[in-house]
Amino acid sequence: MSIKVIKPGLATSVQDKGREGYYHLGIPPSGAMDQYAMTLANLLLKNDENAAVLECALLGPELLFQQDAMVAICGARMVPKIDGQIMPLDTVLDIKAGQTLRFNYPTSGARAYLAVAGGIDVPMALGSRSTYTLGSLGGHEGRRLIAGDELPIGQPNAHCQVGQSLPEEFITNIGKETILRIIPGMYIHRLTDDAVERFYEDSWTVGSEADRIGYRFKDGRPMDFIPRKPPFGAGSDPSNIVDACYPIGSIQIPAGKEPIVLHRDAVSGGGYATIGTVISTDMDLIGQMQPNYKAQFKPISMAEALTARKLKQEKLQRVRERLKHS
Template sequence: MASERAIEINQPGLATTVQDRGRVGYYDLGIPQGGALDQYSAELANALVGNVDGEALLECTYLGPALRALAPLDVAVTGAPVPVQVNGVEHPQWTRLSLAEGDELSFGYIGGGSRYYLAFSGGIDVPSVLGSRSTYLLGALGGFQGRKLAAGDVVPIGAPRALPPGSVVDPEHRPVFSRHQDVRVLLGLYDHRLTERGLANLVEEEWTLTPVADRAGLRYDGPGVEWRERVQPFGAGSDPSNIVDAGYAVGSIQIPGGTQPIVLHRDAVSGGGYAMVATVISADMDLVARAAPGTKTHFREVDLDTALLARKDRTQRLSAALASLT
C-alpha cells in the first residue's frame, strides 16, 4: 500500500496556518481576501516545487513547526531567514529539498523579518472554501479546520507536480529583510482631517513597528499626528479620528487617537469608523509583511502614477524570478 502523502505536525510553532493567494470577491460581505501576507515569497516557494496554480502552503510566524513526512515529499522554504533542518542537519533556504518518508523537518530561530513559507509539491490538500484554501482565523474559515495547526495534526498533501529544472532561487531574486523600511503610500481619503503638522509627522518622521502586529494589522509607534478640530458629525464617535462608517482598502492607515498608525493587512475588517489618512501601495504590502517589531519605518508619499509603475515593476520582478527556474 502506498504511503499517505501527508505531514504530521509534531510541534505547531507559534502561528502556522494554511494560506494561498487569497479569497477574492467577498469583501463586500465582510470576508477579507486573506492569503499569504508575503505573496512574493509564497509564489517562489510554490514555484520551486512545481506548484503554478496558487496551491496552498504553510505560513509560519516567528517560531516555525516541527513536522514529519509520511511519504517522500519535495519541499521548499522561502521568506524570512531561518535555519532549516532535516533530521537535525541544516539545509539552505530558497532551494528545493527532498524528504524521505519519516524525515523530520524543523527550524531554528528566525534571523530577521517575521514570516516564512513551506511549499510542498502538490500543495496542502485541504477543502477550498469560497474559492480559497486560506485560513481566516477570525471567521474559523478555510485552511485546516479553520484554525492554526496543532500538535498531532495530519495534513494531507496533493498529488506531486512536475518539478521545474531550476531548484534554487538566485540571490538577486530574493527579497531583503531589513530593520529599516521606506513604505510608499497614497494619501487619502481623509488626510484633509490632519493638520499641516500632523500630515508632516506622518510622511516625514520615523515610525517604529510595535509587537502588536498580526495578519489583520500592524501598529507603529512614533511622534503621533494632530487632527483638525471639528464638531463630530452624527453617527461618528468622539475620537478625533472617528468618521461615519466607511469601507477600508487593504493597506489603509488609521491613527486612532492620533498616536499610533495601524496598517490594515490581508485579514483586516472591510469597514468601520476610523479615518483612513493614507493607503500603502499594493507593491509594498509584501514589504510591510516582512517587518519585525522594532523595524524603523518611513511612510513616503507617492502619486497614483508612481504607484501603478511600482505595481508593474513588482509584477516584472516576480516574473523574472519565476522564469529563472524554468
C-alpha cells in the same frame, strides 16, 4: 499519508493567494502576507502558483513527514533543519518519510513560506484554501495549526527537481528599516498640516501585537486632527468619522497616536479616518517586518504606485522564465 504537526510554532497557517471577491460581505482576502515569497516557493517546486503553503510566523513549526516529499522555503531567513541537518533556503529539498523538519529562529524577516510539491491539499472554501482565523474559514479547520494536525499533500509535478535553487537576485533583502510607500487619502485632509508632516518625518516602530489583521506602529509623535463638531453618526474622538470602508493597506490613527496598517485578515470597515493606503507592492514588506523593526511612510502618486506594481510583476515574470528553463 500526510505531514504531521509535532509542534505548531507561534502562528502557522495554511495560505494561498487569498480569497478575492467577498470583502464587501465582511470576509477579507486572507492569503500569504508576503505574496512574492509564497509565489517563489511554489515556482521552485513547479506547483500551481496558487497552491496552498504553510505561512510560518516568527517561530517555525516542527513537522514529521509521513511520506516522501519535496519542499521549498522562501521569505524570512529561518534556516530549515531536516533531522537536525542544516539545509538551504530558496532551494528544492528532498524529505523522506519519517524525517522531521524544524526551523531556526528568524535572523531576518517575520514569515517563512513552506511550500510542498503538490501543495497542501486542504478543502477549498469560497474559492481559496487560505485560513481566515477570525471567521473560522478555510485552511485546516479554519484555524492555525496545532500539535497533532495531519495535513494532506497533493500530487507533485513530475518536473520538480531536487536541488533547484533560486538565483540570488530574486531574493528580497529584508532590512530592519523599511520605507513603505503610500497613496494619501481618503481622510488625510482631517489631519493638520503639522500632523501630516510628522507622520512622514517620524520613524515608526512595529508594535509587538502586529499580526495578520493589522500592524500597529509606535514611537512617533502624536498627531492632531483638525477640530470639528463630530457629524451625526461619528464617534466623539477626533480620529472618528461616520463609518466607511477600509481598504487592505489602509492606515488609521486612533486618537492620533499610533498608526495601524490593516493587512490581509482585516475588518472591512469602521469609524476611523483612513489617512492613506500602503501600495499593494509594499504590503509584502510589511509581512516580513518583525516587532521592533522600523518604517517610514513615503507619499507617492497613483502613477508611481502602478509603475512599482508593474516592476514587481516583471520581476516575477523573470523568475518564471529562469525556473522554466533550468
